[in-house]
Amino acid sequence: MSLIRLEQVYKIYNPGLESQVNALDGVDLTIDQGEFVAIIGTSGSGKSTMMNILGCLDVPTSGTYYLNGAAVSGMSGRELERIRSSQVGFIFQGYNLIPALNVWQNVALPLCYQRVGPKERRRRAMEALTQVGIADKAETRPSRLSGGQQQRVAIARAICTRSPILMADEPTGALDSRTGQQVLLLMRQLNAQGTTVILITHDNAIAAQADRVVRVKDGRVVDDSLWHREEARP
Amino acid sequence: MNALIMALDSIWEKKGRSFLTMLGIIIGVTAVLVLVALVAGYNADVTAYYEKLGVNKVEVEVTWYDPTRSTDLTDDLARYVNDDLGQLTQGVTPSHTLSATVRHGGESAEEVTVSLGGTQWDVCGNYTLDRGRGILDYDIENASPVCVIGSYLTQTFFPYSDPIGQTVTVNGHALTVVGTLYQKDGSQEDSMDNCLWTPYTLDRVLLGSAYVTRYTVKVDKSRDMDQVMTALERYFAQTVSDRLGEVELENGNAAMSESTSEMTSMSVVLGGVAAIALLVGGIGIMNIMLVTVTERTREIGIKKSIGAPKWEIVTQFLIEAAILSSLGGLAGIALGYLLAAVLGQAMYGVVSFPGALVTVGAFLFSAAIGILFGLYPAVKAAGLQPVDALRSE
Numbered sequence: 156m157s158l159i160r161l162e163q164v165y166k167i168y169n170p171g172l173e174s175q176v177n178a179l180d181g182v183d184l185t186i187d188q189g190e191f192v193a194i195i196g197t198s199g200s201g202k203s204t205m206m207n208i209l210g211c212l213d214v215p216t217s218g219t220y221y222l223n224g225a226a227v228s229g230m231s232g233r234e235l236e237r238i239r240s241s242q243v244g245f246i247f248q249g250y251n252l253i254p255a256l257n258v259w260q261n262v263a264l265p266l267c268y269q270r271v272g273p274k275e276r277r278r279r280a281m282e283a284l285t286q287v288g289i290a291d292k293a294e295t296r297p298s299r300l301s302g303g304q305q306q307r308v309a310i311a312r313a314i315c316t317r318s319p320i321l322m323a324d325e326p327t328g329a330l331d332s333r334t335g336q337q338v339l340l341l342m343r344q345l346n347a348q349g350t351t352v353i354l355i356t357h358d359n360a361i362a363a364q365a366d367r368v369v370r371v372k373d374g375r376v377v378d379d380s381l382w383h384r385e386e387a388r389p
Numbered sequence: 390m391n392a393l394i395m396a397l398d399s400i401w402e403k404k405g406r407s408f409l410t411m412l413g414i415i416i417g418v419t420a421v422l423v424l425v426a427l428v429a430g431y432n433a434d435v436t437a438y439y440e441k442l443g444v445n446k447v448e449v450e451v452t453w454y455d456p457t458r459s460t461d462l463t464d465d466l467a468r469y470v471n472d473d474l475g476q477l478t479q480g481v482t483p484s485h486t487l488s489a490t491v492r493h494g495g496e497s498a499e500e501v502t503v504s505l506g507g508t509q510w511d512v513c514g515n516y517t518l519d520r521g522r523g524i525l526d527y528d529i530e531n532a533s534p535v536c537v538i539g540s541y542l543t544q545t546f547f548p549y550s551d552p553i554g555q556t557v558t559v560n561g562h563a564l565t566v567v568g569t570l571y572q573k574d575g576s577q578e579d580s581m582d583n584c585l586w587t588p589y590t591l592d593r594v595l596l597g598s599a600y601v602t603r604y605t606v607k608v609d610k611s612r613d614m615d616q617v618m619t620a621l622e623r624y625f626a627q628t629v630s631d632r633l634g635e636v637e638l639e640n641g642n643a644a645m646s647e648s649t650s651e652m653t654s655m656s657v658v659l660g661g662v663a664a665i666a667l668l669v670g671g672i673g674i675m676n677i678m679l680v681t682v683t684e685r686t687r688e689i690g691i692k693k694s695i696g697a698p699k700w701e702i703v704t705q706f707l708i709e710a711a712i713l714s715s716l717g718g719l720a721g722i723a724l725g726y727l728l729a730a731v732l733g734q735a736m737y738g739v740v741s742f743p744g745a746l747v748t749v750g751a752f753l754f755s756a757a758i759g760i761l762f763g764l765y766p767a768v769k770a771a772g773l774q775p776v777d778a779l780r781s782e
Contacts, residue, residue: 212694212775232699232772239775240696251691251779255402265695312695 417670418721443515710763
C-alpha cells in the first residue's frame with residue numbers, strides 16, 4: 156500500500172468566474188514510504204497547491220487523497236489537525252518561525268500540541284537541534300540568526316515530532332547555494348533514516364538531487380521519472 | 390498552562406501594543422469611576438452643607454405695613470410653639486442677623502454673622518454649646534450686653550485663654566462673652582462658625598431700631614413639617630390681621646430637596662457621559678484587538694501548519710485578551726480611585742470613592758468587550774485553512 160495516493164484531484168479557485176483558475180487539474184500521484192521526491196514546476200504551475208493539499212494545509216475541490224490508505228478528503232478539521240501534528244513536518248521557503256519564541260521553543264512548539272511534557276519537549280528539541288547542527292543557538296531569537304540557520308531551525312522543528320513525512324516548499328529558495336546544499340544534505344540524511352521527503356522546487360539542479368522528479372505544469376503532472384534511485388540507495 | 394505561558398510571552402513581546410490595548414480599557418474604567426465619584430462627592434458636599442445648616446426648619450417673615458402699628462409676637466409665638474406644638478417642635482427663635490466686625494484687643498474678625506436670637510437660638514441653628522452658658526430668659530428680659538461666640542471667634546481672639554467673662558465689641562458695642570459654641574463647619578472665616586449669638590432684645594442697641602420680624606421654628610421630625618406649617622399658618626392668620634401685615638412661611642427642607650433633584654438630574658447626564666466614555670473605550674479595545682488578531686493571522690497559520698488544534702489557538706487568544714483586559718481594568722480602577730481622591734479633595738474637600746457595584750460593573754463591561762472582540766477574530770482566523778492563514782502578510 157502506498158503512503159500517499161492522489162486520485163483525480165482538482166483545486167479550483169473562483170469557480171464559474173472569468174478569473175477561474177484550475178490550480179490542480181486532475182492530478183493522479185502515488186508516493187511510497189521512504190521515497191525522496193522532488194515536485195518541480197514553474198511559478199503558477201500548481202506545485203505549491205499540490206504540497207498544501209498533500210500536507211493537509213488545504214483541501215481539494217474534488218478528487219480523493221489517501222494517506223496511509225485513509226481518505227483525507229472527507230476528514231473533519233480535528234482529524235486534519237492530528238495529521239498535521241503527527242504525520243507531516245513542514246519546511247517553508249520563508250522559514251515561518253515565530254519571532255516571539257526562541258530557537259528551542261520554536262522547535263518544541265509542535266510537541267506542545269502533542270501533549271509532550273515540558274522536560275521531554277526540551278530534550279527532543281535539543282536532540283533535533285543537535286541533529287541539524289545548531290544546538291548552540293538554542294536560546295537565541297530567530298531574528299538574530301542567518302537565513303541558513305533559521306532554515307535549520309525550521310528543519311529541526313519539522314523533524315522533532317518524528318513525523319514520517321517531511322515536506323519542503325522551496326527550502327533553499329532564500330539561501331545561497333552553499334548553505335542550500337547543506338540543507339539538502341540534511342534532508343538526504345533524514346531520508347536515509349526512513350523519512351519520506353517531498354521537496355517542492357522550481358530549480359532543476361535541486362530537483363536533480365532527488366530520487367524521483369515529478370514535473371508539474373498547468374496543474375497537471377506532465378512527467379514522472381525515477382532518476383538514479385539505485386545510486387542514492389547504496 | 391502552555392497556552393498561558395504563550396499568552397504571557399506574546400503580551401510581553403509586544404509591550405507597546407499590549408499597552409495600547411489596555412489604554413482603551415484604562416480610560417473607559419477611569420472615566421466612569423471618576424465621574425461617579427465626583428457626583429457622589431458633590432452629593433456628599435451638598436448633604437453635608439444642609440446637615441450643618443440644620444434641617445427641618447420653618448422660616449417665618451412678618452411684614453408690617455405700618456411699623457408703628459406692629460406687635461411684638463416673640464413671646465406669644467414662643468408660647469404657642471413650645472406649648473401647643475411642643476410635641477412636634479424643638480424650639481423657636483427670632484432669627485434676624487447682621488454682618489458686623491467684631492473686635493477683641495488688637496484682633497478683629499470681619500463679616501461675622503451676628504444673630505439676634507432667643508433662648509433656643511442654638512437648637513434652631515443647629516449649634517451646640519461648648520463652654521459657659523447660652524442666652525437665658527434673664528438676658529432677654531434685661532437686654533444684657535452678653536454674647537455666645539462661634540468657634541472661629543474663639544480661636545481668633547482666645548487661642549490660649551478662657552473666653553468666658555472677656556469682652557468683645559460688635560460695631561463698637563461691648564458685649565461680655567458668656568459662652569462658646571462647638572465647631573461645626575471647619576472654623577474658617579467664610580464658615581458657619583464665624584458667628585455670634587446675642588439676645589434679640591439688644592436690637593435697639595445694635596440695629597438702632599426694634600426689628601424682630603423673622604423667626605425660625607425648628608421641627609423635630611421632617612414628616613411633621615407640613616403639620617407644623619399648617620398650624621403656624623392658622624396661628625398667624627389669627628395674630629396678624631390682613632390689614633396690618635402679611636406673613637410668609639418657608640419650608641427649609643424644600644431648598645434641600647431642590648438641590649437634591651438638581652443633583653439627580655446631573656447624575657443622569659454624567660452617567661450618560663460616563664457610559665459614552667466606556668463605549669468609546671470599548672470601541673478602542675475592539676479596534677486594537679481586531680488589528681492585533683489580523684496582523685497575527687500568519688502566526689496562527691504557522692501554528693496550525695505544525696499541528697496546533699483550533700481550540701488551543703483560541704485558548705491562547707482568550708487568555709491574552711483576558712489578561713490584557715483585566716490588567717487594564719485593574720489599572721483603570723487604581724487610576725480612577727486615585728483621580729477620584731485627588732479631584733474630590735480639590736473640589737469638595739471630601740474624598741468619596743465610587744461604589745463597589747459601579748467599580749465591578751465598569752471592570753466587567755470593559756473586560757467583556759476586550760475578551761469578546763479579542764476572541765471573535767481569533768476564532769475566525771483559527772477556523773481558516775492553514776494555507777489561507779499563512780498567506781496573510
